[in-house]
Amino acid sequence: MTRLETLTEQLLSAANRAGADQADALAVDGTSVSIDVLGGKLEHAERSEGVDIGLRVLIGQRQAIVSASDTSQATIDAMAERAVAMAKEAPEDPHIRLARADELATSWDLGPLELADPSAEPDPAELERDAAEAEAAALAVKGVTQVSSASAGYGRHQFHLATSNGFSGGYGRTNRGTSTVAITGEGASMERDYAGEMRVFQTDLPSPQEIGTKAGERTVAMAGxxxxxxxxxxxxxxxxxxxxxxxxxxxxxxxxxxxxxxxxxxxxxxxxxxxxxxxxxxxxxxxxxxxxxxxxxxxxxxxxxxxxxxxxxxxxxxxxxxxxxxxxxxxxxxxxxxxxxxxxxxxxxxxxxxxxxxxxxxxxxxxxxxxxxxxxxxxxxxxxxxxxxxxxxxxxxxxxxxxxxxxxxxxxxxxxxxxxxxxxxxxxxxxxxxxxxxxxxxxxxxx
Incomplete structure (x- = not known):
């Protein structure tokens, strides 16, 4: 059982102990990295990672949702108790429900979907090179006076959903992208345009030079x-x-x-x-x-x-x-x-x-x-x-x-x-x- 699957099971068990009639739980594990370059030098670097959990409880035709980024058992128990208390005070909604057992997905094949690239997360220095090369390519286009931003990033996220009536499933996603914004002219005659690409698989992403050149050419075409x-x-x-x-x-x-x-x-x-x-x-x-x-x-x-x-x-x-x-x-x-x-x-x-x-x-x-x-x-x-x-x-x-x-x-x-x-x-x-x-x-x- 994966960590996220375990967390959703903990959430559902806590909801049951707290008195929920039904519940569903979502756990998300995410990592994202973004790098900005300006003038060939690192301008900004950011990395975020963490796990978020969410619990929805139903009591009759009333529902409430709580979420947290702390995955301790104490927090999970407190979430369930709070959600049940909130649901008891919520207005009735005759339309809310969990899916019936006969409506739930029972099997799926993630392989053919290719939602996540199995290759390693890129090193931040590699992303910095992508952004710098895209910036340089845009500046190399005749007529481009400056590049206002050049960025590269990567993300990997894993999701798991479970319901109190038997559904449990998860999948992951990845993405990698590069983007550039170029400027031509000065003052009131200044024009700008951009190019950006993002792909699930890193090997499918066009080269930084191609992206930067496209941004520069698009920008210069807007001159005048x-x-x-x-x-x-x-x-x-x-x-x-x-x-x-x-x-x-x-x-x-x-x-x-x-x-x-x-x-x-x-x-x-x-x-x-x-x-x-x-x-x-x-x-x-x-x-x-x-x-x-x-x-x-x-x-x-x-x-x-x-x-x-x-x-x-x-x-x-x-x-x-x-x-x-x-x-x-x-x-x-x-x-x-x-x-x-x-x-x-x-x-x-x-x-x-x-x-x-x-x-x-x-x-x-x-x-x-x-x-x-x-x-x-x-x-x-x-x-x-x-x-x-x-x-x-x-x-x-x-x-x-x-x-x-x-x-x-x-x-x-x-x-x-x-x-x-x-x-x-x-x-x-x-x-x-x-x-x-x-x-x-x-x-x-x-x-």
Missing amino acids: AKKPPTGAFPVLYDERISASLIGHLLSASNGSMIARGSSWLRDYLGEEILPKGIDLIEDPLRPRVMGSRPFDGEGLATRARKIIDGGVLTGWTLDLATADKLGMESTANAARGTSSPPGPSISNVALTQGDKSREDLMRDMGTGLLVTSMIGSTINPTTGDYSRGASGFWIENGEIAYPVNECTIAGNLLAMLKTIIPANDAEPHLSRLVPSLLVDGMTLAGA
Whole structure:
């Protein structure tokens, strides 16, 4: 039995002794290292590690959650007593429950998922070299005046979940990443851009030189940026930020939003909200992807499902309690932390890709805006009205004419999503596999 499994069993036993009707317990063991370099020298180094434990107890239809970072038996006993006392005073919730035995995952194979890299944790000096080499590569790009940050990091986390009705399971995750932010110009003419990559397996990570060079080239391309014209134009969301548009759809189809009646999608179940032929598939079992998981935060086996099937919205993202509120079945999408109850959360998604490149879509749009970066957000969750600050490139005659900054793009999400045309450039390692997206008829506020 692993240490985390032992801790969850201790928590459940303590909850039972304290008088809980039912309980579940989560234990998390995490290590993270981050290194920042500036001017070729170490700027900041940080390492954190520790174990966190959380206990949820149910007494009838009342629940309470407590957490701690001390794993002594005395603390565990005190946690259980406190949780039971809190639950007795909590308001009743007719929808909360643990998963039934027939709903729980009974077997899974972690091997094919490749969630954790078995190779050794990198030495801090190795991470420092990564950050320094990325910074040097960005500075080597002609036109880059400075690098505002260059970072490298590594993380390893292990999770274990157990419930009083028999579920017990755990898995681990790793990640390693490098990122760089470069600047061109000075004063009011200063522009910046970045590049960053993260992978589950260290050997899959692009080289620091590649990442730094990409940051520098992206930054220099923004030199001399100005405001675009104001009016109605097509907008092409670059693959770097296109997942944010689909993210608004995912948020609106979250069961908690639907149960509150506060989602602009609340009346569109079974309706066409994307163009015909386009699917949006959730797959929690993709290998070497950071959003993958064999079971959810309530012990239910995860599975692939179509959120959008041929353009039609098929269902909501649900955990047990939210599903009960809506008279539906859980989609095994519960996520939780040691100090929070389960709630519906998406894992990996993939949008149907098109047969054209981003450059093909630029030629098709003729005149419009290619967005590569976004700042700020004003989204009305009830109506879907959308407004965001953007920067990127103005397109004329199907080609880049000049870089653009300080503009606003606006529209309504439902109308926008119905017009999307996907490119074929989605990055396969990402949890959200979304290509560049062309959206017609948006309002631009520029010069």
